[in-house]
Amino acid sequence: MGNKKDIIICGEVFKAKRIHFSFETIFKQIGNMNELKKLQEFPNLESVFNGTNINDIGLQYIGQCSTITNLNLTFTNISDKGITHLVNLNSIKHLRLKETNISKKSIQNFNQMTHLISLQVHETNISGKDMANLNLAHLEELFVDSNDVEDYNTLLALSNRLPSCKIVAKGKGTFF
Numbered sequence: 103m104g105n106k107k108d109i110i111i112c113g114e115v116f117k118a119k120r121i122h123f124s125f126e127t128i129f130k131q132i133g134n135m136n137e138l139k140k141l142q143e144f145p146n147l148e149s150v151f152n153g154t155n156i157n158d159i160g161l162q163y164i165g166q167c168s169t170i171t172n173l174n175l176t177f178t179n180i181s182d183k184g185i186t187h188l189v190n191l192n193s194i195k196h197l198r199l200k201e202t203n204i205s206k207k208s209i210q211n212f213n214q215m216t217h218l219i220s221l222q223v224h225e226t227n228i229s230g231k232d233m234a235n236l237n238l239a240h241l242e243e244l245f246v247d248s249n250d251v252e253d254y255n256t257l258l259a260l261s262n263r264l265p266s267c268k269i270v271a272k273g274k275g276t277f278f
Contacts, residue, residue: 158184
């Protein structure tokens with residue numbers, strides 16, 4: 103068993119001094135999302151895991167961890183509703199949401215994350231054309247799906263508005 107500087111989440115023991123949080127087992131099934139409240143006990147937490155069954159309820163607890171700069175939620179069960187819990191993460195710089203259930207409804211929330219420099223939303227329900235209203239002046243890289251001419255044209259216009267941003271348009275092998 104751990105000592106008083108240890109934090110137990112979902113049966114796993116973690117040192118409170120950790121700056122990166124992830125479970126030992128990839129694709130860990132979290133039985134009770136309330137366990138994620140304990141993430142706030144890590145005073146210097148900077149990055150959080152991927153590949154779990156975390157959902158929108160779990161995101162409300164992650165959204166309370168003000169020191170997070172890097173959040174990888176790839177292969178999780180989150181949706182647009184959960185993204186609203188992340189807008190108060192004032193230190194967030196890197197957000198990876200590949201293979202989630204988000205849609206263009208999340209873009210208004212991304213726009214509130216003014217410190218974001220990297221956003222990855224490819225393999226979601228967001229495509230290039232949905233980026234027309236993205237307004238993140240400090241964004242340095244964007245990964246998004248591009249499946250048709252409209253996606254391409256919207257991303258081209260976005261690249262003109264954000265000249266310092268590297269846009270990686272992921273497609274099905276067709277170039278327009």
